[in-house]
Ligand SMILES: NC(=O)C1=CN([C@@H]2O[C@H](COP(=O)(O)OP(=O)(O)OC[C@H]3O[C@@H](n4cnc5c(N)ncnc54)[C@H](O)[C@@H]3O)[C@@H](O)[C@H]2O)C=CC1
């Protein structure tokens with residue numbers, strides 16, 4: 001991607017964007033069957049930027065019918081994996097060619113900074129699709145141990161028609177995390193973007209057609225959770241749902257599946273992720289930068305955000321001094337100004353939710369203001385371990401600081417949550433680092449850094465943060481494939497029947 005532009009240049013691109021507003025089903029854009037639309041708003045300005053098709057049960061049924069036809073006739077599901085690879089790589093290249101347009105669209109629709117959209121969301125989306133495409137023609141099936149008289153093949157087959165229900169915090173990237181392995185595996189997909197952020201998924205579906213992914217394979221049905229998400233969850237002809245979002249909604253998908261066709265369900269949900277800093281942590285300046293990044297990146301609208309700092313008391317003051325210095329490097333403001341690192345929260349409803357945590361009592365060490373869609377990076381010093389800010393996923397730029405005496409207390413506090421998505425531990429003592437990483441019940445634990453690994457490493461949660469499979473890595477393909485055993489009798493003597 002080329003260098004960043006000026007704010008004026010981004011605004012000029014924004015003013016001339018052709019925003020997709022209709023559902024994308026069976027290879028073309030179409031309005032909702034009801035004719036209804038809903039407003040898509042730029043959360044940084046409150047301006048309505050598009051009226052998007054408000055789909056419902058009939059649109060979901062139609063999309064599933066077309067996706068099923070495509071799956072059964074094999075136009076994608078039975079292509080040689082190398083041909084699927086080529087089409088997906090063409091899609092990744094088209095996204096690269098349209099990167100700037102997609103970055104601006106993403107920023108306008110979600111409030112994310114153009115800096116992040118240009119440097120993280122769009123390039124990582126391209127990387128993710130390319131990675132899964134490149135993988136798919138290099139995976140071998142297996143032959144199980146069997147007698148000389150038999151051969152037992154263990155083969156993977158695409159699971160079928162899958163529903164991909166997306167959140168609003170990384171609209172493009174979460175789309176890529178799901179469609180990458182789903183398309184590579186040969187599934188037909190029904191994407192349901194979050195109602196707050198439908199635009200880039202619709203544009204990518206259009207690019208997928210241009211890339212040669214056949215009609216019916218890649219469908220996007222925008223609308224609300226109730227009108228589109230629930231019909232997907234309850235559909236009798238959808239084989240699997242992969243969901244990212246809140247734990248409350250994830251739970252509903254288990255109900256939908258149990259009350260319909262027992263479709264497989266994978267859930268990637270919330271987090272209340274601890275960053276533990278022990279007294280012996282080295283290079284405190286670097287530690288402070290990581291903790292601040294973990295808490296405030298993407299406005300804290302990140303399931304793996306470090307939202308609880310658990311710090312040993314001997315190092316607390318020094319660490320906080322450095323963290324306050326680093327937090328000043330996070331300018332907040334117009335998402336289309338490339339100097340800003342903190343944009344607007346995704347919606348008025350979400351802003352109101354996050355703001356409500358700021359007025360609830362604890363000592364404010366930094367920030368604490370919320371105004372017109374923007375929430376300042378905020379650090380709270382909290383003694384009450386049952387405070388709402390400590391227990392609940394805020395999903396905003398709000399970090400709660402908890403003080404502990406030592407290692408064991410830190411680990412116990414880290415685990416004192418219903419969530420188990422991610423954690424970090426900062427220490428120079430390698431034994432404590434490894435013992436801590438093993439003892440923390442979370443899907444990803446980073447040592448002396450904040451992060452999620454990368455495309456090659458599986459991502460998902462323990463406890464109420466995750467259910468079913470993992471996103472990312474080869475492991476993501478497990479979500480979208482079924483294992484079949486093909487047992488072949490090689491004997492000539494058919495008189496002898498052995499069970
Ligand atoms: N793990 C993560 O990455 C995310 C976590 N969250 C958490 O969830 C909180 C609420 O955000 P929401 O947008 O309300 O998340 P959500 O979990 O309600 O929405 C995620 C997706 O599920 C759909 N959905 C919502 N209700 C549904 C229903 N009854 N049936 C079927 N589908 C439904 C939505 O339309 C969206 O596509 C956030 O404050 C944050 O704490 C939100 C987004 C992403």
Ligand code: BAL
Pocket residue numbers: 167169170174244245301302303304452
């Ligand atoms: N951090 C990427 C996954 C998510 O926030 O949902």
